[in-house]
Amino acid sequence: MQYFDVVVIGAGAAGMMCALEAGKRGRSVLILDHARAPGEKIRISGGGRCNFTNIHASPKNFLSQNPHFCISALSRYTQRHFIALVERHGVAYHEKTLGQLFCDGSARQIIDMLVEEMQESGVELRLSTVVEDVRKTAGGFELALSGGRVGCSSLVVACGGKSIPKMGATGLGYELAAQFGLPVVETRPALVPLTFDANTLVKLAPLSGIAVDADVGCGKTSFSEAMLFTHRGISGPSILQISSYWREGDEIAISMLPGTDVAGLLREAKRANGRQAVQTVLAAHLPKKLAQAIAERTGLDGNLADLNDAQIKTVDAAVNAWRIKPAGSEGYRTAEVTLGGVDTNALDQKTMQVKSVPGLYFIGEVVDVTGWLGGYNFQWAWSSGWAAGQAA
Ligand SMILES: Cc1cc2nc3c(=O)[nH]c(=O)nc-3n(C[C@H](O)[C@H](O)[C@H](O)COP(=O)(O)OP(=O)(O)OC[C@H]3O[C@@H](n4cnc5c(N)ncnc54)[C@H](O)[C@@H]3O)c2cc1C
Structure with a gap:
């Protein structure tokens, strides 16, 4: 049986960061994945x-049952550390919006950078490898793999x-958590488009493909980013963000002209020319089809001259205080991340080591730490991977 100091299951963002850091400390490291290539999600x-x-x-950009858990790793391996790594490898990048950093070229440059770093620190990468069994031994762990048995501390x-x-994606991380008696915070799809029921969809179908900059809120949380009508419901950055906070049965509140006094606009337009239709005034600020749909939905698609002030306020509310109850989400099929996961109470926040099982670590998305949309989830992968890489 081959023996390694460290075995990492999963050659994704977190696993590769952990492996290269452990390798730099002189540990013998095997990283394995059932996929044919590393970093497929990257x-x-x-x-x-x-x-x-x-x-x-x-830390305020992350959701977890214990919001303090992520502080240690995020503050010891920060975005500045990862940016420095990217710059050392000559990967050109740019800020797109809201602090989000993207490669100028291709995501493959990030994978190549991590693979190169792993090679330099002597990490062995084994792909197309299935984990058949994991067992605790006196000195560490023994794994039955599709290619034979390996041991590690x-x-x-x-x-x-x-x-x-x-x-x-598989449930292996959660299965291993269960095998070692660790609690798992209920998982659900997050950063995911929301769907409407059939009746609502019929009404909104003509809007599919239309995007607006919106304020979207659920409970006390709101996001100001683009929103997109789709043939299943609504999507776009603001909706993906709010989906992490939304629960079945909740309403979401949408403002499609945030910061604009729509009632004031309509009153002014009525004074100037009462023969204009509501949708004509709205269409100066919103896509035409959307303006039409709002006027029709309120039943106030006639001339402004015929509207009293209460009706003007109804149109204002339809634009800036639209409340809608999504029927569900598109689920794990399209979700960018999984909310919930291995309960952070079971882990040491500095090292990601399981408190009750010395030598066992959980990092990245499998842990109950989930970032907002915008590069935060990779930062958690890098930070938690780095933290475990200093200790494993
Ligand atoms: C479409 C999409 C776009 C995204 N874009 C961004 C973005 O731009 N910025 C951002 O911050 N986040 C983004 N995310 C989220 C980000 O990809 C994840 O948060 C991140 O990859 C999590 O890293 P991880 O290492 O924990 O898991 P992963 O990257 O998912 O890696 C897990 C690895 O484990 C392997 N594995 C799984 N099961 C087994 C098994 N049974 N045996 C062996 N190996 C196994 C997988 O093959 C995989 O290689 C995106 C996600 C998606 C789906």
């Missing part, structure tokens, strides 16, 4: 350009969440 991320971090990343579980099964 490859497809950010539309192929990988939004690899966010210059504003801080530290085992790092970095096999990600449940999102996009087609990309190789």
Whole structure:
């Protein structure tokens, strides 16, 4: 049986960062993956350009049952550290919006950079390898793999969440958590488009493809980013963001002209020319089809001269205080991340080591730490991977 100091399950973002850091400390490291290539989610991320971090990343951009857990790792391996690594490798990048950093070229540059770093620190990468069994031994762990047995003193579980099964997501991380008696915070798809029921869809179908800059809120949380009508419901950055906070049965509140006094606009237009239709005034500020749909939905698609002030306020509310109850979400098929995961109470925040099982570590998306849209999830992968890499 081959023996390694560290075995990492999952050659994704977190696993590769952990492996290269452990390798730099002189540990013998094996990183394995059932996929045929490492970093498949990195490859497809950010539309192929990988939004690899966010210059504003801080613990407030993360959801977890224990919001303090992520502070240690995020503050010891920050976005500045990852940016320095990217710059050392000559990967050109740019800020797209809201602090989001993307490669100028291709996400593959990030994968190549991590693979090169792993090679330099002597890490062995084994692909197309299935984990058949994991067992605790007196000195560490023994794994039955499709290619034979290996032993290790530290085992790092970095096999990600449940999102996009087609990309190789499995439940192995959660199964291992259960095997070692660790609590798992209920998982659900996050950063995911929301869907409408059939009746609402019929009414909104003509809007499919239309995008607006919107304020979208659920409970006390709101995001100001683009929103897109789709043939299943609504999507776009503001909706993906709010989906992490939305629960079945919740309403979301949407403002499609945030900061604009729509009632004031309509009153002024009525004074200037009462023969204009509501939708004509709205269409100066919103896509024409959307303006039409709003006027029709309120039943106030006649001339402004015929509207009293209460009706003007109704149109204002339809634009800037639209409340809608999504029927569901598109699920793990399209979700960018998995909310919930291995309960952070079971882990040491400095090292990601399981408190009750010395030598066992959980990092990345499999842990109950989930970032906002915008490079935050990769930053968690880098930071938690780095933290475990200093200890495993
Ligand atoms: C379409 C899409 C776009 C995204 N874009 C961004 C973005 O631009 N910026 C951002 O910050 N985040 C983005 N994310 C989220 C980001 O990809 C994840 O948060 C991040 O990859 C998590 O890293 P990880 O290492 O924990 O898991 P992963 O990167 O998912 O890696 C897990 C690895 O484990 C392997 N594995 C799984 N099960 C097994 C098993 N049973 N045996 C062996 N190996 C196994 C997988 O093959 C995979 O290689 C995106 C996600 C998606 C789906």
